[in-house]
Amino acid sequence: MAVLEVHELTKRYGEGESEVKALDHVSFSVEKGEFVAIVGASGSGKSTLMNMIGGVDVPTTGSVKIEGKEIAKMNESELAIFRRRNIGMIYQFYNLIPTLTAEENIMLPWLLDNRKENKEKLKEILEMLKLENRAKHLPGQMSGGQQQRVSIGRALINDPAFILADEPTGNLDSKTSQEIIDLLKYTNQKFHQTLLLITHDEKIALQADRIITIGDGKIVSDEVIKP
Amino acid sequence: MRITAKLALNQIKRNRYRTLGAISAIILSTALTTAVFCFITSGNTMLVSFLGEGYGEYGGAYQSLLLVPAIVLGLLIFVMSVTVISNVFQSSANQRINEFGILKCVGGTTKQIRETVIYESIWLSIVGIPLGLVVGLGVGFLGVQITADFISELNDLQQSIIMRPISVSLSFNVTPIAFLCSAILSFFTVLYSAYKPAKKAGKITALSCIRGFGEVRMKDMKIKNRMWIRKSFGFEGILADRNLARNKTSFKPTIRALAIGILLILSAGSLLEQARQMQEYMDPGTRDIMMDYASSRIYRMNEVTGKEEEIILKPIHSSEAELVTQRLLEYGDIQIKGIGYDNCTYHAIISKDYLLSEMIEALGEDFGQEVELDVELMVLDKNNYAKVCEAAGVPEGSNILLNYYKYNDNGYMKHIVPFSESIEELSLQKANGEITMFSVDGFLPEEQVPSYVTALNEKPIRLIVPEAEVRFYDWFCHPEDEAAYTQHARMVSEEFFPTYTDDSYVEEGFTVRISREDTMVKVLNIAIVIAEIIIYGFVALLLLIGLVSVISTLSNNVMIRAREFAILKSVGMTTKGLKKMLICESVICTLRAVVWGVPLGILIPYVLNLAIRKVVPIIYEIPWLLLITSVGIIFFLILSVTFGAIHKLKKQNLIESIRMKTD
Numbered sequence: 093m094a095v096l097e098v099h100e101l102t103k104r105y106g107e108g109e110s111e112v113k114a115l116d117h118v119s120f121s122v123e124k125g126e127f128v129a130i131v132g133a134s135g136s137g138k139s140t141l142m143n144m145i146g147g148v149d150v151p152t153t154g155s156v157k158i159e160g161k162e163i164a165k166m167n168e169s170e171l172a173i174f175r176r177r178n179i180g181m182i183y184q185f186y187n188l189i190p191t192l193t194a195e196e197n198i199m200l201p202w203l204l205d206n207r208k209e210n211k212e213k214l215k216e217i218l219e220m221l222k223l224e225n226r227a228k229h230l231p232g233q234m235s236g237g238q239q240q241r242v243s244i245g246r247a248l249i250n251d252p253a254f255i256l257a258d259e260p261t262g263n264l265d266s267k268t269s270q271e272i273i274d275l276l277k278y279t280n281q282k283f284h285q286t287l288l289l290i291t292h293d294e295k296i297a298l299q300a301d302r303i304i305t306i307g308d309g310k311i312v313s314d315e316v317i318k319p
Numbered sequence: 320m321r322i323t324a325k326l327a328l329n330q331i332k333r334n335r336y337r338t339l340g341a342i343s344a345i346i347l348s349t350a351l352t353t354a355v356f357c358f359i360t361s362g363n364t365m366l367v368s369f370l371g372e373g374y375g376e377y378g379g380a381y382q383s384l385l386l387v388p389a390i391v392l393g394l395l396i397f398v399m400s401v402t403v404i405s406n407v408f409q410s411s412a413n414q415r416i417n418e419f420g421i422l423k424c425v426g427g428t429t430k431q432i433r434e435t436v437i438y439e440s441i442w443l444s445i446v447g448i449p450l451g452l453v454v455g456l457g458v459g460f461l462g463v464q465i466t467a468d469f470i471s472e473l474n475d476l477q478q479s480i481i482m483r484p485i486s487v488s489l490s491f492n493v494t495p496i497a498f499l500c501s502a503i504l505s506f507f508t509v510l511y512s513a514y515k516p517a518k519k520a521g522k523i524t525a526l527s528c529i530r531g532f533g534e535v536r537m538k539d540m541k542i543k544n545r546m547w548i549r550k551s552f553g554f555e556g557i558l559a560d561r562n563l564a565r566n567k568t569s570f571k572p573t574i575r576a577l578a579i580g581i582l583l584i585l586s587a588g589s590l591l592e593q594a595r596q597m598q599e600y601m602d603p604g605t606r607d608i609m610m611d612y613a614s615s616r617i618y619r620m621n622e623v624t625g626k627e628e629e630i631i632l633k634p635i636h637s638s639e640a641e642l643v644t645q646r647l648l649e650y651g652d653i654q655i656k657g658i659g660y661d662n663c664t665y666h667a668i669i670s671k672d673y674l675l676s677e678m679i680e681a682l683g684e685d686f687g688q689e690v691e692l693d694v695e696l697m698v699l700d701k702n703n704y705a706k707v708c709e710a711a712g713v714p715e716g717s718n719i720l721l722n723y724y725k726y727n728d729n730g731y732m733k734h735i736v737p738f739s740e741s742i743e744e745l746s747l748q749k750a751n752g753e754i755t756m757f758s759v760d761g762f763l764p765e766e767q768v769p770s771y772v773t774a775l776n777e778k779p780i781r782l783i784v785p786e787a788e789v790r791f792y793d794w795f796c797h798p799e800d801e802a803a804y805t806q807h808a809r810m811v812s813e814e815f816f817p818t819y820t821d822d823s824y825v826e827e828g829f830t831v832r833i834s835r836e837d838t839m840v841k842v843l844n845i846a847i848v849i850a851e852i853i854i855y856g857f858v859a860l861l862l863l864i865g866l867v868s869v870i871s872t873l874s875n876n877v878m879i880r881a882r883e884f885a886i887l888k889s890v891g892m893t894t895k896g897l898k899k900m901l902i903c904e905s906v907i908c909t910l911r912a913v914v915w916g917v918p919l920g921i922l923i924p925y926v927l928n929l930a931i932r933k934v935v936p937i938i939y940e941i942p943w944l945l946l947i948t949s950v951g952i953i954f955f956l957i958l959s960v961t962f963g964a965i966h967k968l969k970k971q972n973l974i975e976s977i978r979m980k981t982d
Contacts, residue, residue: 175424187424189418190333203322204426
């Protein structure tokens with residue numbers, strides 16, 4: 093069953109002569125549990141694609157369906173709640189709230205939902221991320237790798253339909269980068285979670301089940317490397 | 320605790336300087352509101368004890384006296400507070416853009432983003448409003464005490480004017496309801512101030528977080544190259560101008576607060592200056608002891624002529640007044656100047672041929688060959704009448720026309736010679752149609768008219784006659800021992816006029832008072848001093864609120880631009896150049912505040928003066944000294960706050976600053 097269906101997705105910026113096509117009729121689908129790497133050079137349109145899938149940007153034409161629901165048809169509030177419960181997002185610069193502790197940052201989607209905290213689930217995630225000793229620390233008191241693990245925890249806490257990771261290792265050294273990728277692969281296998289990873293690092297991309305290459309806003313290739 | 324409340328609390332803890340600024344603004348705003356409430360409740364208690372519940376006959380007027388200034392002051396507090404507090408929240412929200420973006424990315428709704436800004440205002444109110452209430456009580460207490468001292472001084476003066484022992488006392492009084500109202504109003508002001516930034520914050524898209532840091536976005540900004548800036552400040556000036564254009568939104572409330580400051584200083588200064596001029600205008604210049612007799616009058620419509628006539632109930636005849644004069648002179652080595660006048664009985668119809676051109680111009684109306692003019696019939700004590708006759712070159716027993724007329728020509732006091740000396744007689748007519756002919760035996764030009772004969776509002780025709788029944792009679796004296804003479808005068812007054820000790824004189828149809836000539840001026844002076852204390856105290860506190868905004872915005876602006884400054888330095892800009900750029904920013908900021916504040920600060924008192932000058936000859940003059948001082952202070956303020964913030968930046972490492980995120 094396709095968790096994600098992207099159909100004829102196009103995004104244009106500007107008008108007339110200054111018009112830029114960031115995405116040009118992009119179509120693909122992702123099955124549940126798949127680990128897909130989206131690769132491309134800088135400015136190829138991969139981040140724009142991720143923003144469209146994450147529902148933080150609006151396509152010019154085309155559609156994005158997550159678990160059969162077209163996100164463009166949702167209003168702002170519905171989309172925010174949908175994103176909170178169904179999509180886990182991981183960014184290059186971690187994007188943690190600097191005034192909240194590691195565990196509060198992880199629990200943020202719950203807290204926004206006014207849900208009672210599930211201590212067991214939180215403990216499980218903290219242990220998996222090896223952050224038990226850092227739970228009460230603020231982001232500013234942690235290393236880049238630890239901060240990225242917190243953001244992974246935040247993405248996992250709600251058992252989302254899939255995880256979107258935009259250059260999650262772009263700000264980390266090679267050793268920490270591999271640790272993060274291993275962690276993502278582990279969660280992908282353990283929770284049978286769909287993972288969409290955007291990277292320009294070929295070595296990292298090769299660890300995925302499938303690689304979609306984007307160039308000039310179009311899909312250049314779509315290869316399954318680990319069937 | 321809800322996550323939105325917690326995030327707001329964290330933000331408050333994180334930015335101590337801004338929190339301090341916001342709390343200071345809330346304290347000052349609440350304090351001002353509370354102080355105004357203290358004045359209203361204390362004033363209300365004073366009026367109720369003096370006039371009774373409902374303020375008696377003129378209840379509406381007294382209510383307006385309290386409520387109108389309260390509403391005006393309340394509105395000013397609201398506008399200034401909203402401008403300043405809103406700016407602090409906006410600045411805080413701007414700093415939290417990244418946080419809002421993250422919240423949106425992880426599923427935060429617009430409502431939740433708004434909520435977190437509103438929570439910030441609630442947390443700050445919890446601290447600021449109670450403190451403001453306490454400070455307000457202190458300010459109100461102090462203000463009421465100072466005013467109360469002046470009011471007790473007014474009591475003594477008023478008694479000599481209205482012939483009634485009065486004891487108006489102002490004491491500090493604040494009711495729980497007023498206290499509660501002040502707290503509610505202040506809370507509403509803070510919530511309202513936070514609403515706009517909250518709404519704006521809710522509109523921030525998740526993309527603004529994802530698109531990265533340090534990205535410069537300039538929306539629809541027209542690039543201008545102002546020649547005067549380039550010539551005066553060089554390239555640094557252009558940078559400053561562009562920066563102000565880029566940060567228009569954050570500078571706007573600061574400029575508004577500064578402009579309101581200039582406006583308030585200029586308006587308050589100009590209005591009080593006009594009050595001072597009014598006091599000078601009313602000042603008779605002499606400090607004589609005056610005993611004055613005034614008859615009551617009634618108005619009625621004359622059935623025969625259909626004209627409204629004034630009936631003098633108890634006129635005093637010049638011969639009786641002369642007896643009083645002689646009796647007063649018995650005090651010893653003094654001079655008495657006695658003058659009686661009736662300015663409500665007669666009018667004269669005079670031919671245009673007797674009017675000089677300046678008088679025709681002064682009368683201004685379109686009239687035919689004849690004009691009807693009001694008449695003031697005057698009598699003097701025997702001695703002074705003789706002197707006046709001598710000055711006019713006529714024998715005693717003559718009628719003398721004062722040949723000058725002074726009038727308020729739309730703010731300017733004009734002195735003119737009104738009549739041709741060919742007038743031989745005047746036909747004076749009463750409202751009942753009765754005509755009396757008065758011969759004009761002599762003329763007295765202005766320079767020969769004794770000063771005690773002049774009055775504030777004079778009638779066009781003033782005729783000194785040897786004897787007449789008049790409505791008013793004043794006896795002026797300048798004794799060495801004022802107290803002893805006053806006692807003598809009181810004795811004479813009781814001897815000639817029935818002994819009444821209070822305002823039941825009025826019921827008898829006349830009043831007799833003994834007072835110093837400048838009593839009214841003193842009353843006005845005290846009123847002006849009270850107004851000065853209240854207005855300047857209010858303006859000072861309001862300006863303090865504005866100052867919070869200026870300090871908060873400018874220092875925050877410098878901190879936010881640390882990265883920009885570091886980049887400029889890294890490409891070779893010297894510290895001198897950086898300072899030059901900031902001086903230029905301060906100049907442009909001041910100029911923008913001046914452009915709004917000065918014209919309005921001139922226009923408002925000028926418009927008020929247009930109404931005032933119709934009544935008294937007072938002209939509005941631009942208060943140059945006040946203007947230059949206020950503009951200078953504002954420029955110095957902006958510059959010192961900016962340089963203070965720059966000084967803090969010196970401790971930061973250049974590379975660290977360049978690498979820092981905008982938050």
